[in-house]
Amino acid sequence: MTAAEPIRLLLFLVGAATFVGLNAAYLVWVERKGAGRFQRRAGPTEVGYAGLLQPIADAGKLMSKQLIVPPGADRMLFRLAPVMMMPPAIMAFAILPFSEYLVGIDLNVGLIALFAFSSFNVIAVMLAGWSSRNKYGIISAARVVSQNVAYEIPMMLVIITILMLAGTLSLTGIVDQQAGAFWNWNLFALASNPLMPVTFIIFFVCMLSETNRAPFDMAEAESELVAGAYTEYAGMGFGVFFMAEYANIVIGCAIAVILFLGGWHSPVGVFPGVFWFLLKLYFMVFVVIWVRWTFPRTQFYGLLNLSWKILIPISIFTLLLSAVMIKLV
Amino acid sequence: MSRCPDHLFERFQELFPAMEMDTPAPPEDSVGNEDGADAAEPRLPPPPPCRKTEHAKVGYDLDAIVEPHQIEAAAKLLDAEGFAIDMVTAVDWPDAAQFELVYDFMHFQAATRVCVRTRIPRDRPEIATLSHIYPGANWHERETAEFYGIQFTGHPNPIHLLLPEDFVGYPLRKDFKPQPDPLLEP
Amino acid sequence: MELHPVQSTGPQETFVLNLGPQHPATHGVLRVKLTMDGEFIKDAVIVAGYVHREHEKMGENRPWDQFLPNTGRIDYLSAMMYTHAYVGAIERACGIEVPPRAEYVRVITSELNRISSHLVWWGAYLLDLGGMTPLLYAFDDREKILDLLEALTGARLTYCYYRVGGLAEDLNEGFVEGTRDFVKEFRPRLKMFRRLVSENIIFRKRVEGIGIIDAEMCRKYGATGPMIRGAGIPYDVRRAEPYSVYPELDFEIPVDPAADSMSRYKVRMEEMEQSLRIIEQCLDRLPDGPVMAKVPRVLKPPEGDFCYATEAARGRFEVRIVSTGKPIAHRVRLRTPCFGNLSLFEEAARGMMLADGIAMMGSLDLVIPDIDR
Known part of the structure; x- marks a missing residue:
């Protein structure tokens, strides 16, 4: 490690934090605009050109609001929960390889670290729901834990499938193996597992569920639980959760891009890698938004049934299948 | 033309014959009545206790007047016939010092409507509940109770339904005077 | 929310959850006191009356025809049908013969009103189930109805268009053509709604077999409308107690025997078709x-x-008037459908999960002022 390495890492983290903030702000804009289009209306138009300054106005509003701690709440945990939500999300960005060169740390256990960080949000949401002394919050906390436990398993099984293909935990390593044209992407690695697209869909479903996005937004189900764990949060307390949620969506989509869609590698070979990475990333994010505004919410037991009865058996089967195929081929 | 089936009409006549009704009492001489002169004549001449009526004229096919203690029997009969509860309500007749209770029933298949009435004295407004026969009567009776001050004996949950729990008075009684709002009229 | 702590009340560890009076799923100010065992509803108590206005007393202290504007404010989504019942009661009492043109216009406007009401329900129900987009699609079409009726009556929601003996005014120019255009445009839209929502697997999983309210329960509670038709009994006042020109018209009464939330949904969707x-x-x-x-x-x-x-x-919806031959009513009784429809919720919700309870409550199509009057 050279002397400049810590400084580089620090700069990268600052950059990542800025990216997370701006990304969340503008994903809100994209989501609102997108929802507007899906719903035959215009979305935000007033603040700035096409409402482009709307996120800044929203942030100003959220920051100027009072942070209310409800009476009887566990003050410390109530304040701690949003704080616990944000840093792991930013830390995860330090590991994500945006391109061959634009990567904070290329850990040799990058994938595991990434999942360790992204699992933090469960604890944060649970604490938020539990500490705010709100019954909707408590129901939401209970839901979010069982939901995440249920969906972590098929997700991990899918990842093990990829790991067997790649033979490495390093994210750059996994991406590098998918270099070349798009048929080298893991999504199309049909030679080693003909069910790879199914695996990808399982991963995508699990990712939606892990990030509490519709149609699996059980924790925040607004027509049942008002705002779930976030019911009692005002101002930036809510804003931080909001930002972290969008950061988690980006992380989830980034993992999908890295594991299945060839990371920064271009399918055609022009433009730098960052461009392709972000293009794939935001395409995935768009799909997530698309799904949210198209489908109604599932029922909670339906969600658990889907995981335990459908996704886990199928992912075990694909895991075994690719193990056999790798051995044979 | 009444669409009331004959057997139902006969059952009603048999069960609730034209008996001595203590209604309608001759109206008290209400000189101070704000309605003026025509209040002197009796408002409702005693109708036959059970009659078929023309739906196109009045909106129901059978109009039965029963005694207060017979209301449960009437409801049980209609329940056995497959009638559904339509509504329960009351009408205040201050001149006769009576409350008229009106129970409406409808039939989903036969498209018959039956209206069962009874009268109870205004100073001792008590009648048996129907909510064990028709659970839907529960809410209607709570509503009638809070608006008229009629007690439904045996009602499982006799609390206010629509009025605030601390409301005093019975707003649909004719002699109800609303309390002036201390916030509006100091 | 009440601020008492979540406490164990015995070995079952139940807690009370106040759903409302301000809650996204109660469509207004309705409060449901739920005793919850985890996610399961052990007991539900409806607390109504937050928008009580004592319409029935108002009916007793003004001339008969001055009560007309009130009728549009009971169920603000189907003002036409409500006004119709009130003027109908007076016409029946006085023996007034309504001119045929007025009757036909009444039926047209009532059915337009029914479609717009069902559209609001359709959007709001999907909103209850977490799908936001259908609401905007529904309002897109509802807007056209509201424009038509606004040009005709001057109001967009609380119409007071019918008068005792007829209508306030004849049809405005362009109403007939506008309505024909609407009917033509709305048919394919209804098909699209079906494709978009009714076939959706998530939606069907959430409503099929959920909230079973059978015919016997409807009978005991006096539940009517799509509730009873969704339980397989073709009871429709337009056929059972024919009024206006409905006997001359050819339409079907949609029924569905499954008695769950889905069948109530299907009945309402089909009713829009029949209204057209x-x-x-x-x-x-x-x-x-x-x-x-x-x-x-x-x-x-x-x-x-x-x-x-x-x-x-x-x-x-039934109006019962008691007249003493005076220019002011002795009693005006308003029998509202939501009152009977909601009263069975306490029994039906017992043992359901919270989200299913909300899916059922949405399928009752509640309008709170209709319950509270």
Whole structure:
């Protein structure tokens, strides 16, 4: 490690934090605009050109609001929960390889670290729901834990499938193996597992569920639980959760891009890698938004049934299948 | 033309014959009545206790007047016939010092409507509940109770339904005077 | 939210959850006190009356026809049918013959109103289930109905268009063409709604077999409208107690025997289709002539009780007037459909999960002022 390495890492983290903030702000804009289009209306138009300054106005509003701690709440945990939500999300960005060169740390256990960080949000949401002394919050906390436990398993099984293909935990390593044209992407690695697209869909479903996005937004189900764990949060307390949620969506989509869609590698070979990475990333994010505004919410037991009865058996089967195929081929 | 089936009409006549009704009492001489002169004549001449009526004229096919203690029997009969509860309500007749209770029933298949009435004295407004026969009567009776001050004996949950729990008075009684709002009229 | 702590009340560890009076799923100010065992509803108690306005007393202290604006404010989504029941009761009492043109226009506007009411329900129900987009699609079409009715009546929601003996005014220019255009445009839209939502697997999983309310329960509670038709019994006031020109029209009463939330959903979707049929027939047969009968200046219905029921969007709405022959009513009783429909919720919700309970409550199609009056 050279002397400049810590400084580089620090700069990268600052950059990542800025990216997370701006990304969340503008994903809100994209989501609102997108929802507007899906719903035959215009979305935000007033603040700035096409409402482009709307996120800044929203942030100003959220920051100027009072942070209310409800009476009887566990003050410390109530304040701690949003704080616990944000840093792991930013830390995860330090590991994500945006391109061959634009990567904070290329850990040799990058994938595991990434999942360790992204699992933090469960604890944060649970604490938020539990500490705010709100019954909707408590129901939401209970839901979010069982939901995440249920969906972590098929997700991990899918990842093990990829790991067997790649033979490495390093994210750059996994991406590098998918270099070349798009048929080298893991999504199309049909030679080693003909069910790879199914695996990808399982991963995508699990990712939606892990990030509490519709149609699996059980924790925040607004027509049942008002705002779930976030019911009692005002101002930036809510804003931080909001930002972290969008950061988690980006992380989830980034993992999908890295594991299945060839990371920064271009399918055609022009433009730098960052461009392709972000293009794939935001395409995935768009799909997530698309799904949210198209489908109604599932029922909670339906969600658990889907995981335990459908996704886990199928992912075990694909895991075994690719193990056999790798051995044979 | 009444669409009331004959057997139902006969059952009603048999069960609730034209008996001595203590209604309608001759109206008290209400000189101070704000309605003026025509209040002197009796408002409702005693109708036959059970009659078929023309739906196109009045909106129901059978109009039965029963005694207060017979209301449960009437409801049980209609329940056995497959009638559904339509509504329960009351009408205040201050001149006769009576409350008229009106129970409406409808039939989903036969498209018959039956209206069962009874009268109870205004100073001792008590009648048996129907909510064990028709659970839907529960809410209607709570509503009638809070608006008229009629007690439904045996009602499982006799609390206010629509009025605030601390409301005093019975707003649909004719002699109800609303309390002036201390916030509006100091 | 009440601020008492979540506490164990015994070995079952239940807690009380106040759903409302301000809650996204109660569509207004309705409060449901739920005793919850985890996610399961152990007991539900409805606390109503937050928008109680004592319409029935208002009916007793003003001349008969001055109560008309009130009728549009009971169920604000189906004002036409409600006004129809009230003027119908007085017409029945006084023996007023309404000119045929007025009757046809009443049916057209009532059915338009029914479609717009069902559209609000459709959007709001999907909102309850977490799908936001259908609401905007529904309002897109509803807007056209509101524009038509606004041009005709001057109001967008709380119409007061019918008068005792006829209508306030004849049809405005362009109403017939506008309604025909709407019918033509709305048919394919309804098909799209079906494709978009009714076939959706998530939606079907959430409503099929959820919230079973059978015919016997409807009978015991006096639930009407799509509730009873969703339980497989073709009870519709338009056929059971024919009024206006409905006997002359050709339409079906949609029924579905499954008695779950999905069947109530299907019944309402099919009802929109049937309403379109009714509107088309009425437009074809619309006679010329006056829209107002000769009505005395001061209405004095004869002594007696008179009922008049209409099939409102949510079920049977009935007005019972008690007249003493005076220009002011002795008693105006409003029998509203939501009152009976909601009263069975306490029994039906027992043992359901919270989200299923909300899916069922949405399928009842509640309008809170209709319960509270």
